Amino acid sequence: MNLLEIKNLSLFKEGRPILNSLSMDIWEGHVHAIIGPNGAGKSTLANTIMGLSGYRDFEGDIFFEGKSIKSLSVDERARKGITLLFQEPARFEGLGVSQFILAGAEDKSRAIVEDALQRAGLPPEKYMARAVDKTLSGGERKRIELASIYAMKPRLVLMDEPDSGVDIDSVKYIFSVIRELRHMGSTVILITHSPEVLKHADHAFLICAGTLVDKGEMSRMFDYFNGKCVPCVHVGQPTVDAAVQPLTAN
Amino acid sequence: MAEQAIVDKEALLAELLASINQHKFAPDVAHVEIHGNQVLSRHLVEGLIVEAETIEDGVKVHIRVKKGITLKNPVNFCFGLIPDNGVQRIIIDTVIGEGAHAKFIANCTFPNAVNIQHLMNATITVERGASLSYFERHVHGPNGGVTIVPVTKVFVAEDARFSTEFELIKGAAGVIELDYGAEVEKNATVDMMTRVFGREEDRIHIKEAAHLSGEGSTGVLTSHIALKNRASATIENELIADAPYARGHVDCKEIVQDDARARAIPVVQVNDHLAHVTHEAAIGSVDSKQLETLLSRGLTEDEATDLIIQGLLS
Ligand SMILES: Nc1ncnc2c1ncn2[C@@H]1O[C@H](COP(=O)(O)OP(=O)(O)OP(=O)(O)O)[C@@H](O)[C@H]1O
Numbered sequence: 095m096n097l098l099e100i101k102n103l104s105l106f107k108e109g110r111p112i113l114n115s116l117s118m119d120i121w122e123g124h125v126h127a128i129i130g131p132n133g134a135g136k137s138t139l140a141n142t143i144m145g146l147s148g149y150r151d152f153e154g155d156i157f158f159e160g161k162s163i164k165s166l167s168v169d170e171r172a173r174k175g176i177t178l179l180f181q182e183p184a185r186f187e188g189l190g191v192s193q194f195i196l197a198g199a200e201d202k203s204r205a206i207v208e209d210a211l212q213r214a215g216l217p218p219e220k221y222m223a224r225a226v227d228k229t230l231s232g233g234e235r236k237r238i239e240l241a242s243i244y245a246m247k248p249r250l251v252l253m254d255e256p257d258s259g260v261d262i263d264s265v266k267y268i269f270s271v272i273r274e275l276r277h278m279g280s281t282v283i284l285i286t287h288s289p290e291v292l293k294h295a296d297h298a299f300l301i302c303a304g305t306l307v308d309k310g311e312m313s314r315m316f317d318y319f320n321g322k323c324v325p326c327v328h329v330g331q332p333t334v335d336a337a338v339q340p341l342t343a344n
Numbered sequence: 345m346a347e348q349a350i351v352d353k354e355a356l357l358a359e360l361l362a363s364i365n366q367h368k369f370a371p372d373v374a375h376v377e378i379h380g381n382q383v384l385s386r387h388l389v390e391g392l393i394v395e396a397e398t399i400e401d402g403v404k405v406h407i408r409v410k411k412g413i414t415l416k417n418p419v420n421f422c423f424g425l426i427p428d429n430g431v432q433r434i435i436i437d438t439v440i441g442e443g444a445h446a447k448f449i450a451n452c453t454f455p456n457a458v459n460i461q462h463l464m465n466a467t468i469t470v471e472r473g474a475s476l477s478y479f480e481r482h483v484h485g486p487n488g489g490v491t492i493v494p495v496t497k498v499f500v501a502e503d504a505r506f507s508t509e510f511e512l513i514k515g516a517a518g519v520i521e522l523d524y525g526a527e528v529e530k531n532a533t534v535d536m537m538t539r540v541f542g543r544e545e546d547r548i549h550i551k552e553a554a555h556l557s558g559e560g561s562t563g564v565l566t567s568h569i570a571l572k573n574r575a576s577a578t579i580e581n582e583l584i585a586d587a588p589y590a591r592g593h594v595d596c597k598e599i600v601q602d603d604a605r606a607r608a609i610p611v612v613q614v615n616d617h618l619a620h621v622t623h624e625a626a627i628g629s630v631d632s633k634q635l636e637t638l639l640s641r642g643l644t645e646d647e648a649t650d651l652i653i654q655g656l657l658s
């Protein structure tokens with residue numbers, strides 16, 4: 095069953111199409127990956143699904159459980175169970191790690207914070223009393239973001255490069271949170287540049303210059319990382335004029 | 345009659361302490377409670393001298409921590425007025441003796457204020473190698489009828505440390521005219537922090553200044569202010585570095601909502617090429633990225649804003 099349906103989504107910035115008539119079906123309970131070169135429009139797509147400011151004016155529609163969410167605000171979408179792990183998480187002066195993790199959690203217990211931190215591989219005794227501010231390293235910050243998403247128990251989570259800035263020893267915690275989310279019944283959309291992360295997905299979408307150029311088959315998707323960006327012909331240089339063959343709807 | 349006065353004094357003391365959620369102190373905790381121009385109670389510990397003298401509209405207080413003494417527990421001061429109007433003038437002269445270390449917590453409480461003036465004039469000397477950390481918390485009633493004018497001059501001698509925190513988060517600020525200035529000698533450190541939440545018609549003027557006159561001295565001036573309704577604030581942070589290896593940082597953050605207005609006037613000046621001073625300021629509405637992160641967790645805009653402000657002021 096489709097949890098999320100993206101229908102002919104086009105988004106323009108400064109007159110330039112960033113997303114180009116994208117249509118995607120997101121199946122409930124699955125882990126989907128979105129891959130594609132820098133500037134392809136992956137973060138733009140995630141931000142548009144979340145409804146962030148600057149991403150609300152688009153053509154086409156987005157349906158969650160069969161209903162359009164186009165007119166819903168970010169918090170209304172979040173209360174339906176949609177959330178986003180930002181590619182570059184915000185830093186909050188003075189806001190405690192526990193407070194931050196509990197912000198979106200229904201169960202506001204200390205046990206939830208401890209469990210979430212442990213899942214993200216962060217010893218609670220070391221992190222609970224700290225602030226989500228600039229004293230955290232980039233990787234620590236990212237993992238706290240992951241912990242807060244875990245505590246929220248979302249229906250649909252968009253993860254924008256959950257592994258970026260996270261050391262090789264600690265990516266395993268990211269994978270374990272993804273597994274645990276799936277186990278809880280959450281649907282995951284993973285945006286990634288890493289073949290390691292891609293292994294945790296059931297399906298993938300390849301986006302190039304805002305256009306969906308391939309989807310499905312994981313084996314073929316791995317070719318993308320082997321430098322054979324077929325049929326994406328212009329890795330690293332996404333331009334409007336580029337000859338991208340959009341995937342025809344099926 | 346005398347008995348009546350004693351009962352009143354105890355009732356006042358109880359009321360004063362209740363307003364700051366403080367009830368009993370352990371025997372090894374020094375504390376001094378002053379209501380209006382009257383010392384209600386005083387309990388001291390070894391190495392600490394507190395002398396108070398009543399003046400017409402307040403008290404003159406001399407505080408001394410003897411040379412080489414380290415006070416194990418913070419000294420608790422409580423200044424306040426229970427009635428809804430009046431003036432309380434506090435003139436304080438504090439000396440932290442050479443090598444001594446102390447922490448002071450001052451609670452200033454005006455729970456029923458309609459028209460109260462709290463005027464504080466302090467001079468603080470932290471002698472060579474000594475340290476003082478001073479924390480002042482204000483508890484005001486909801487009506488904002490308080491004008492507070494704390495003027496403090498601090499002298500931080502060689503290798504000494506002084507830190508101060510001023511917090512007014514609960515209750516209406518009213519009118520605040522805060523003026524802190526410090527003279528910082530060789531290898532000495534000063535750290536000033538102000539956290540104020542201004543609401544309704546509050547008018548806030550904060551001036552924090554440090555003169556880094558000694559080699560290797562350091563100063564950090566921080567003000568975190570949140571304003572809503574029609575409140576207004578002007579923050580002046582002045583850091584002047586005059587000596588080699590002096591280091592300073594100014595951090596001014598103001599979150600402004602509704603029709604509130606904020607102004608920041610940072611002055612950073614370096615008069616020695618080996619000194620280094622940095623400055624960061626951010627004034628405006630709540631940061632959109634922070635807001636959207638919390639919105640994406642399902643908080644409403646109001647809930648998210650409150651949480652961000654709570655963090656900034658914590
Ligand atoms: N506000 C904007 N104005 C103009 N162009 C924009 C704006 N925001 C994004 N873009 C452009 O849209 C394109 C897609 O950006 P996006 O951040 O979605 O890429 P991405 O696929 O997430 O890339 P990366 O892998 O580097 O994170 C980029 O070319 C970017 O420069």
Ligand SMILES: [Mg+2]
Nearest residue numbers: 136137138181
């Ligand atoms: Mg991106």
